[in-house]
Each structure stands twice: as structure tokens, then as C-alpha cells.
Amino acid sequence: MLDIQFIRDNPEQVAEKSRQKGYDVDVRQLLGFDVERRELLIQVEEARRQRNELTEQTKGQKPSDEQITAGRELRDKLADLEHKLAAIDKEFTALLKAVPNMPTDDVPVGATEAENVVAKTVGDKPQFDFQPKQHYELAAPHDWIDKERAAKVSGSRFAYLKGDLVRLQFAIIQWVMQTLGDEKVIQKLIEDNNLQLSPKPFTPILPPAMLRTEPYEASARLNAEEVTYKIEQDDLWLNASAEHTLCTMYWNETLPEAMFPIRYLGYSTSFRREAGTYGKDTEGILRMHQFDKLEMEVFSTGETGLQEHLLLVAIQEYLVQQLGLPYQVLQKCTADIGKPNARGIDIECWLPGQGQYRETHTADYMTDYQARDLKIRVKRGDGQTELVHTNDATAFALGRVMIAILENCQTADGGVIYPEVLAPYLVKG
């Protein structure tokens, strides 16, 4: 959630920027509750002070009848005030949580995702002297994707991936782990982008794939209706991305400054309900209920948060470039960056078979918005504690990057020439 002090100081700005993100927030009402809450809080605290004073007087001895009577009166008065405060507080908190994070100044203002801005286009689209196929057409003769049987067993938007496609996925995983674990690579990307950051490599991490409601809600990432599966029987949610169990990892913790930056490369199978997408992308494996993803998650101090975000985007571009895939970088507009995000970048890879760019990566910068509710803090050297800043970014959504590889690297006879960087990691069939 957002800092209430910031909202008090900048009510118009908060209202305006919330509107830009598509959130109709009644800041005036929120601040009304805020004032009311504080007035009541002062009364409650005064009543408590009186009670504590009385308790202090009677300490270690039997209280007199007079003192007991006074205590009872105070108790009842306090109970009444506390109930009033609790009611106001509930309204206040609900409204406060409804306020989205503020976009940074360079986020383009837009009402729909159509107003995302192409920041740059990189790489040459491959030229074919034949009609390029879509990924599922390329996969068909090899029997790499079996959706029919998956539908029989699990339903629509599930697949059995087979053979070389599976070998390709594991090769990508190994290669990315190797690359992001290499301090020299990180250092070079930091220098190339004029960033002042630690070259600390990413630690690979296999997080849990399910999480409880309380931390999930605190992460501001729970989207129950459209995205997330629930295991009702055990009151657990299925990861829609590794970031959900990564960003919640240090929930309710204060960490020493020396730990930062914390850079994780998480791998998780991701589950998405895809409600409301019926009929969209039904062919192939572009939009599935289940897919595997390598996700970067970074916890940092406030002053490096934005730079870490820029580093994550640089890493994304580097990885895509290494695969030789043409792509464009989208600066997501206010309507598309999501409630907890201050800034968001999408990378779209060119899919020759489809003849269009499709989203393969996202990078999200949450400032301290996510950490405030998750209560993740850093204890600085001078003893001060501050909220951390969080960043998450796709390293690779494996299904989608494999689509891009198949379509971009296809040959006239329906084969695929895999990117060279993967060669050391590709197991022969």
C-alpha cells in the first residue's frame, strides 16, 4: 500500500495518478476517515493513559473501592471508544489499500494497453523465402505438443510437451542459471547501462508453488477472480508465478543491510485460470493454464530500486539478444502497469509465424508499495530501518520463448536451428 503521509501531503496528485491508472479512488473520503481516525485515536490513547495511571497507583496493593469504581468507568469508556475506532479503522484501511502505487514520471499516461509506447525495436526480423509456420505447425510433425490427450485428462489449455521441446526447455533453464550466476555478466550489463550497482550474481531458487492467503494478500498480487487457482480443501493458492512465493519470502522480516541486494532467479511452474480469455490464443501453447517460468526477484534498498529495475530490463534484453530473437521494448502505460507497480516494461518477441510481436517478458518495479504491507525492512548501518524496494521481472516464460525460438529459427523443411548459446546445454535426443 501507499504511504498515508504521502497521501496527506499530495491528495490531488494521488487522485490524479490513481485515475490515470484506472482506479477511481476517493481520496477526499480517505482523508476524511484519516482525520476521524486520528481524532478518535487521541481520545483512545488518553483513556488508556488514564487507565495505565490508575493501574500504576494500585500496583502491588489491593485497590480501594473508589479505585475499582473509577477503573470500571474507564474500562467501559475505553471499550466504547475502541469499538468506534475499530469501525473507522476498517473503513480507512480498506480505502487505503485501494490506492494504487504512483507511477514514476516517465510512465506514459494511457487508458488502455493500446497506449503502451514502443521504446525501441531491436534485431532484424528473419526473412524467409517460404511462408513461415506457427509454432504448433512446426511442432506437429515431431509430436512435440499433445493437447488432445491433455484435454482429455486435464481440460483445455493444458498440454503434454514432448521430446526435443522438453530438451530445449531444460537447456534454456541451465543456460540462464549459468548466465545470471556469472558475476562478470552482471558487471558488464551494469557498466554498459551506466548503473551504480553491486555485481552480485543471482542465486537460483526453487520456491514453493503454493501459498497461504495472508502473505498472498499482503503482497498486493492476489488476483483471485481472473488469474489464481485456489486449493479450497487446504486453503492454499497456486503460484501464478514464482514471484508470488519469492516476494513473500521475507514477509514480516527486518534484514541487515549487508544482505542487499538480494537477487533471486526463481523457477516455478505457474498456474493461471485465464478466466475471460475464452477463444483467445487457443492454438498451441501461448496461453496455458500451466507453464514453467524463470523469474527474477530483487529486494533492494530504496535508493537502488529503480536502478535494479533498469538492470533487470537490461538482463532481459541481453538474454533475448543472445538467443538472436527480434524484439521490441514496451514502456507500459499507466493503465497497464498494475496496481502495485510504479513502472513496468514489457518485452515482446517477434513471432514470424503469427506475423506479430507477442509479450514474452514483464519487468515490474514496486518501490516500497509491496514491502509496506509485507513489512519487509532493511536495518541500515546507522540503525535506521526502512522499507525495502521490490522488483520482479521475467527471465523467461519457457513456453513463450520456445515459441519464439521455433518460429524465428525455422527452416524451409520445417526444421529448427537452435540458437548457438544453447548448444552446450542441449541434450541429444
Next chain:
RNA sequence: GGAGAGGUGACCGAGUGGUUGAAGGUGCUGCUCUCGAAAAGCAGUGUGCGGGCAACCGUACCGAGGGUUCGAAUCCCUCCCUCUCCGCCA
């Protein structure tokens, strides 16, 4: 699934109704000592919220939420979580 134990500060760990925001230890910070470091000694060191220009004051927090009481970390109720043993199992 059966039986039991337990959730206290950055960490470990005392504490069963009133000088407990919380002993003791670890860690961290400062000082002393030292050429420097280590060791040792001394001192300091929680977070949130509210008020105040500030020094500071108040208040809350011992898993969460209720209750009993003049007064609750301590007693009662509900829930959540963790651990141990047995069973089952990749």
C-alpha cells in the same frame, strides 16, 4: 490419519495477574586498551502509530482475534501456524 509440544525483540532464550518493553545471552554501534586487529572491559541498541518545530511525550505490540479483571505476555475461548513421535508416502 493418531498422539504430543510449542509460537516472546535482528537472533537465541527467561518469564503462570500488578516496579516487564520485557531477565540473561548473541549480534550490532560507540568508547577504553592497542602501532593496528583480535580478545577483554564499559556504555548504548526494538518496531508501528499519534502529538510536537524539536528535545521529547503518549500509546500499542510477547502468533491472530475475542473474553475475564481496577489491571493480562501471564487466566479462559476460538482460529492460524510451527515442531516432535507413530502411521502412510515421492
